[in-house]
Amino acid sequence: MAETILQARGIRKEFGGIVALNNVDFEVRRGSITAIIGPNGAGKSTLINVMTGVTTPTAGSISLSGTTISGLQSHEIAHLGIARTFQTAQIFGNMTVLENVMLGRHTKTGCGMLASALLLGRMRREEKAIRETSLLYLDMVGLSDMAQQSAASIPIGRQRLLEIGRAIAAEPTVLLLDEPAAGLNTQETRALGELIRKIRDTGITVIIVEHDMELVMDIADEILVLNFGLRLAWGTPEEIQANPEVIEVYLGKED
């Protein structure tokens, strides 16, 4: 049984009077693909935001390989090895496709403004390495032919892939995908599933928030089901599909 890489204990998040997350616990195994599902408003995006430092939990904690990450700022969590994509692709429209992926290498590189301004040797070597690595990751998501195009000018579906490419260029320990299949057709969704598997095979643990059940049941090793901010169920796709409470939430009560 693989070790636990991410652990959430008693996560609670309140927004004014609303409880978005209510005492959520879960553990993610290293090298797995874990899915978080639930109806709209279940708290899935809030959970991702808590995991990535966009919001701080009202109570509870999250740890990555033993280090507590809840309460840290986004960029600090990124440096600890978590990368993510967003529900609406937040690509950098004012840069090229390749430059977007190159920014993904930010946490793995270190040259500052002074070294850059003076074009020091180590900066030039680092830039070369960044470029080469980024091209590899760009190729992995299938966007090599768009490398020099402005990121704002490529179609939305490609922008999502670009976001994934940028995230994996960070060579994170954990990759969080926020509804990557939204708006994709069956063929594209299948390709996405293949890509996610490929990413997992490079050693990255993947956590995916999704609505597309076919994709989820196909690729997930384990599934967390949220409803109204509460953890409803946890288990393998088979277990979840057979879980009567889950069925009730998605399909309505059997009379």
Add this chain to the structure above:
Amino acid sequence: MSDLSQIVQFFFTGITIGSIYAMVGLGFNIIYNATGIINFAQGEFVMLGGMVMVWLTASCNLPLPLGFMLAVLIVTITGAAFERFAIYPLKKPPALILIIITLAGSIIFKGAAMLVWGKQTYSLPHFSGEEPLHLLGATILPQALWVIGILMAVVGLLAFFFNFTMLGKAMRACSVNPVAASLVGINVKRIVLLSFAMSAGIGAAAGIAFTPIVLMEFDRGALLGLKGFCAAVLGGLGNGTGAVIAGLLIGVLESFGTGYISSEYKDAIALGVLLAVLLVRPSGLMGSREAASLKEF
């Protein structure tokens, strides 16, 4: 003059000038609440109020009350026109652009005022005589009472407007959540227009009331606007009560500073307060933490 009288004197001067800062601050808050932007032309509305009033009473020989209302109306229309012309046409402009627009507006107003009225200082007759009143061992000009009175009238009218009229409540809804407001049928664009008109009007009233005491010239707007913004921030950006309290406070601080420290640096006092507030407690005395926190700009 005894020490106590001197303190009272500084206090009177302080709340007089503070009332102006409070009114400018209220103007900032109204626009900020309706639109989320800082109107860098706010100070110019004050200046225009004074200048237009001078023109109406001195050149057109209008009686004071009529002149007052007409001057406020003219500046109000100017503020509304500015919004329609420079802000309304843009679709979702980024914050950076809006700042530049209101700044450009302030420069244009200032430059135009200089072309029309020149660089000299103008004065207005005091509303009800120049004989100082004696109060608590110090003197206070009747005009100062007018200034303070106008502040109180403005505060009262605004309180009534925002709490008891549909339009006022609609404006408040807009400031909390413009999207939700538009979904329930509130015309957000009109609210923006109204906010500029109101701020211009209040600024004008302040400028007119103040001119008899300190006179007015074309470039007074910038500093007044800055200090009024200082009042808005110190009170908590968006918080009307805060702006009033903070404005009076700053006026008093400035007055005491002028008296006890030096007069050349007096303008720097209010600005120094602004920087200190930003450093220590950007949400101000009465503002919420969230309001100041980092968002996408």
Add this chain to the structure above:
Amino acid sequence: MVKRYLPIVAFGCAAALLPLVCKDPYYLGILVFIGIYSIATMGLNLLMGYAGQISLGHAAFYALGAYTTGLLTAKYRVPFLPALVAAVIITAAIAYLIGMACLRLRGHYLAVATLAVGEIIFICLNAAVGFTGGPSGLAGIPSIEVGGFSFDSDFKMYYLVWSLFILLFLMTGNIINSRSGRALRSLHSSQTAAAAMGVNVISLKVQVFVLSAVYAALAGVLYGHSVTFISPQVSDLMFSVRLLTMIVVGGMGHLWGGVIGAALLTLLPEALSAFQDYEMVIYGSILLAMVMFLPDGLMGAFENLYKKMVKVVRARGNG
């Protein structure tokens, strides 16, 4: 990669040859000013066009540069280089404090804070008569002297200013095309995504703000020693507005935007004789018009036009 350097090299050659052709000190003087403003706007452009923040008081840093070296060399006989270092350190320190205070807040606060600092410096320069000379200004600033060589003519200042410009241009370009530059540009697009990728947003903004202040200070230093007399006017709001307008006209976020704007807006008053009185209305109107109709500035407009032309040519080629 060499392609990137072609324009600046060509520019450098043209700039180097110009004074040999045009020796009139009056025009050389104007060109020196354009160079000085180009340096100041380059920094401000980094802040506004790339990091997406706004400063309305950059004149303050310009004035700090000019007055620090001016006072140190004129009144206290300090040699130029140490005075320059002092100017840079003082400006950087003040910019750092302002940046740390405001850059964790929404951008409006920085705008107003810089406006306030500009005013405060203006007030202090006017009020500290004994120290700075007050409204009558500070005269008798010596020419820049480095290692026995004195830059005491418009001709020599021209080469100094434009050499420095080219150097800073190259360095700025290097930054923009580097890891820091990408991080910077990402801020303009999506700060949330930038932070999610590990960019320390606030720290980066502070760095850029300080850097932009230092550029302005350098420009101020060059100004002071070029005109040998400075007054508190250098820190007043209109100067900050002029710098802002230069960038907006030239094009925010384009390396050449500052130079183009500086050139146009320095030559403008030369062309219009009654400029003095109308200056404010003209600048305000230009600023408003540019931001409403051509927000990407002239460089942006050219770039868009170029892209459209490329599309048309490509379409014709394929058709």
